[in-house]
Amino acid sequence: MTTGTIYGVGLGPGAQDLMSVRSDRLIRNAGYVAYFHKAGKTGHARRIVEGMLPENVVELSMAYPVTTEIPFDDPRYKDQLSRFYESSVERLIEIADAGHDVVVLCEGDPFFYGSFMHLYTRLVDRVPVSVVPGITGMSAAWTATGRPVTWGDDxxxxxxxxxxxxxxxxxxxxxxxxxxxxxxRNLDKVRRALVTAGREDEAWFIEYAAMDEERVTPFREAGQIAPYFSILLIHGNGRRP
Known part of the structure; x- marks a missing residue:
């Protein structure tokens, strides 16, 4: 029996029409789809693909055992997440060994600060793995400002x-x-760091880039709460013709 492939599929910043053609094809033809989510929540990755999945798809939810409940530098944090990733990998390998492909939904790009990386390093020497890149949230953020983020040698x-x-x-x-x-939770710290660096007036605050709730404001005008999907941005002003 041929071993199935685990696909880490980049969904982009949150809009279905910003996915690649390859991602769209894999999702619409998937037999098994896996996705991360916070316990008790659907998860943003799953919401992005609403209406795209085949009727007979088997959904594999992977609920994080911990997110912000304990500090990330607490030994318990690493231990719980490590065991979570190990059990998720065993589940995926079992399906692949039975000859089935699995599409793992990844917000943004799978290799850019994403949870899939922790699966990939545990899977890559054991079963076939294929990664489909996606548009990053930061790319959507600087596009939302209507200004190039880098020039020349920036x-x-x-x-x-x-x-x-x-x-x-x-x-x-x-x-x-x-x-x-x-x-x-680091919003106040980021504000102070900007002031220390003398660049507060250059900064922009982008919330929900490429989503219906998209909002772009000078960082000075940002509120006291930073949504999960928020990015601070300073544009470069380098060499240009």
Whole structure:
């Protein structure tokens, strides 16, 4: 019996018409579809593909055992997620060994800060795995501003709001163009880092890029809450003809 393939399929930033043709084809013809979600929630990846799945598809939900309930640097966090990924992988391998392909839905791009990476490294030497890239949320964010994010020799830095404040301020000060992701509870820290770096007036705040709720505002005018789908952006101003 031929072993099935596990497909990590990039869904893009959240709109069905921003998926690749390959992603669309795999999803619409899937026999098995797996997706991550928070316990008790449908999950954004599953919502994106609503109306696209075949009637007889088998859905495999993968509910995170923990998200923000405990700090990510707590040993329990790593332990629980590691065991979760291991059990998810065993489930996928069992299906692949029975000769079935599985499409794993991945928000944005599977290899860009996505949960699928943790499956991929555990799967790649055991069963066939294929990755379909997708448009990233940050690409949708800078497109929403209506301005190019980099010019000429501009250096683009992608930083996480979870970084220590001093390191975050240093990264902001040293780069030409900037994307800050994973803002959430770190919004106040990000604000202070921007002020320290002297770049608060250059920053933009993009919420729900490429989605119906899309909103673009100067960062100074941002509220006190950062939705899960929010990105801070500073445009580069480098060399141009």
């Amino acid at each position: 250096v683009l830095t992608v930083a996480m709001g979870t970084l220590p404040e001093d390191l975050l301020a240093e990264r902001i000060a040293q780069t030409d163009a900037l994307v800050v992701m994973k803002i959430g």
